[in-house]
Amino acid sequence: MMLIDSNHITKGASYMSTRNNSHQKIAEGPSQHSVHPAIKVIIALLGVAAFVTIVLLIAHPTGxxxxxxxxxxxxxxxxxxxxxxxxxxxxxxxxxxxxxxxxxxxxxxxxxxxxxxxxxxxxxxxxxxxxxPPSPRTTVERWWEKWRARKYESMYNDLTKASRAELSKDEFVTVFKEHGRYVIDLHVERAEVKGNRAIVPATLTVRTIFGERTLQEPFYLEKEGGVWKIVWSAERGVTPRP
The missing domain is CATH 2.60.40.1120 (Carboxypeptidase-like, regulatory domain)
Known part of the structure; x- marks a missing residue:
């Protein structure tokens, strides 16, 4: 019969217990309460950033x-x-x-x-x-551009209602076709505005049989429907005389 030493059994049991505990720790992994120092720093920085963002939003709202x-x-x-x-x-x-x-x-x-x-x-x-709305000066300058391009019907549409009632489109176009080409240049100055009326000083260069001449002829405008319109009549021919 083989005799078993009790001390040997005790040591063996202790060894097995230690080994089992070691395997259990390996299986469980690191303790849940153990946090790497670098992670702690990152969490702290994120907290500071969030706090600063909130302060900035309060001090400077999105608007x-x-x-x-x-x-x-x-x-x-x-x-x-x-x-x-x-x-x-x-x-x-x-x-x-x-x-x-x-x-x-x-x-x-x-x-x-x-x-x-x-x-x-x-x-x-x-x-x-x-x-x-274009200014009175811009209105006259645009009118002159149409004049140079011989867009007489479009020019007629820029007249006041009273002017169009006095002068038909055909009459207006006929006058400008016959005489409008003799005006070869137009220079306008700053407008004088009083309420819904304006005067735009202008210098016209006209071609005559005696050569070129300059005429000081102001343009008269009235505001209708929120925009400026040009005052004209048959008696004025191709110059804006009152």
């Missing part, structure tokens, strides 16, 4: 976005480089006449200006679509 479009009141074409003033802030329209601006708060009014146009003031709102 109110206002957008719109600015067009010509006569041609309906977009107006590029128009300036939209919103209190102390301002923005310029793009080539399509569009703009977008972000404000902390809405002012009472928006002021819109553009070269060659009358300025417009409108109540503040988040969407602004408006049309700027």
């Amino acid at each position: 109110i976005e206002v957008s719109g479009e600015v067009r010509d009141a006569v041609t309906n074409r977009p107006i590029a480089n128009a300036i939209v003033f919103a209190g102390k802030e301002r923005v310029t329209t793009d080539e399509r006449g569009r703009f977008t601006i972000t404000l902390n708060e809405l002012p009472d009014f928006f002021n819109i200006i553009a070269e060659g146009y009358e300025s417009v003031r409108v109540p503040a709102r988040r969407r602004i679509n408006l049309k700027l």
